[in-house]
Amino acid sequence: MTKKTVSVYGYGRFGKLWADILKNDFRVRVYSRRGLKPEDVNPGIEISDLKGLHETDALFYCVAISSFESVLMETKQLHKTSCIYFDTCSVKVEPTRWMKKHLPDKCQIIATHPMFGPDSYDTADEKLPMVMCNITAADTTFSYWTDYFNNEKIQVEVMTPDDHDEMVAYSQGITHYIGRVLADLNLRNTQINTLGYTKLLEIIQQTCNDSWQLFCDLQHFNPYTKKMRRDLHVSIEKIYSILNKL
Numbered sequence: 001m002t003k004k005t006v007s008v009y010g011y012g013r014f015g016k017l018w019a020d021i022l023k024n025d026f027r028v029r030v031y032s033r034r035g036l037k038p039e040d041v042n043p044g045i046e047i048s049d050l051k052g053l054h055e056t057d058a059l060f061y062c063v064a065i066s067s068f069e070s071v072l073m074e075t076k077q078l079h080k081t082s083c084i085y086f087d088t089c090s091v092k093v094e095p096t097r098w099m100k101k102h103l104p105d106k107c108q109i110i111a112t113h114p115m116f117g118p119d120s121y122d123t124a125d126e127k128l129p130m131v132m133c134n135i136t137a138a139d140t141t142f143s144y145w146t147d148y149f150n151n152e153k154i155q156v157e158v159m160t161p162d163d164h165d166e167m168v169a170y171s172q173g174i175t176h177y178i179g180r181v182l183a184d185l186n187l188r189n190t191q192i193n194t195l196g197y198t199k200l201l202e203i204i205q206q207t208c209n210d211s212w213q214l215f216c217d218l219q220h221f222n223p224y225t226k227k228m229r230r231d232l233h234v235s236i237e238k239i240y241s242i243l244n245k246l
Contacts, residue, residue: 003027007048007056009071011036015062017118018088019045021152022060029053054078060086065217068095072102084108084141090172090214091222092161096135109135110145111161114154115172119209127155131164169224174232176215177225179207 004026008019011032020042022028029048030036036047053059054075063071068089079085081104089095089111096111103109111133121128130149134142146156159167183204193201207215219225 004057005029005055007031007053007059008062009053009059010062011041012062013118014088014114016042017121018060018062018114021121025148029056050075050078054080054083056083058084058086060088062088064211064213065089065091065095065221066213069098069102072098076102079104079107081106084110084137084145086110086112088112088114089221090168090218092131092133092164093223094221096133096161100135108137108141110137110142111135113164113168117210119206121153124153127153129157130154131157131159133159133161133164135161165222166224169222169228173218173222173225173228175203176207176210176218177229177232179203180215183208 005028006022006026007029008015008022009031011019011030015030015032019028019030023042023044027046028044029046029052030041031048031050031053038047041047061068061071068087079102085099085103085107086109087095087099090113092111092113096109099109099111113131114128115130116124116128132142132146132149137145146158149156182200187201187204189201190197219229
């Protein structure tokens with residue numbers, strides 16, 4: 001049986017991981033706006049131009065949240081109703097709106113957020129969570145892809161874009177925010193680290209290994225992160241004021 005063709009738009013750290021996951025079961029084409037050479041991609045991955053990238057059964061966008069809508073607009077003439085479109089953005093409400101606005105009316109759209117990156121996926125001993133939202137896909141299509149990912153090192157969680165963004169604002173969003181704050185304090189390893197302090201240093205390393213652009217996009221494009229930051233600072237001030245009264 002001929003393998004289905006799956007395309008990945010964007011070949012940064014996450015796009016590279018995503019292509020490697022998919023290549024075991026699909027013919028995988030990749031494209032990067034910065035340009036790619038044969039030595040840039042892993043064996044089994046095909047480098048494509050934009051036109052060839054869109055000659056595919058499914059297309060995954062692995063691009064920065066802030067550039068996603070412009071990518072959709074710039075490639076509008078290449079979109080096909082027969083293609084299944086996926087995003088992999090860390091927020092879901094806005095990317096879903098952009099896909100519904102700029103992709104063909106009758107195409108199938110599935111919004112996803114793999115809750116992991118290259119660092120955690122490579123070392124994971126247990127399945128890692130991935131959110132999937134059925135936007136306009138047929139039930140059979142959605143079931144095919146949820147089953148596929150559940151058979152990988154992934155545990156699919158199905159929810160709406162709005163539920164995802166509210167939940168992730170108080171999990172991933174707050175973790176990245178605290179990580180950047182702790183990094184700004186310039187904390188260092190000591191010879192007398194407690195376990196808790198070591199965990200804080202791990203948070204810094206984990207969150208700051210991602211780009212500043214991702215951090216800003218997580219905070220800017222999630223409609224619930226502003227409330228999260230406000231709630232966090234209220235709690236900080238509350239504890240601070242209690243200590244001042246001692």
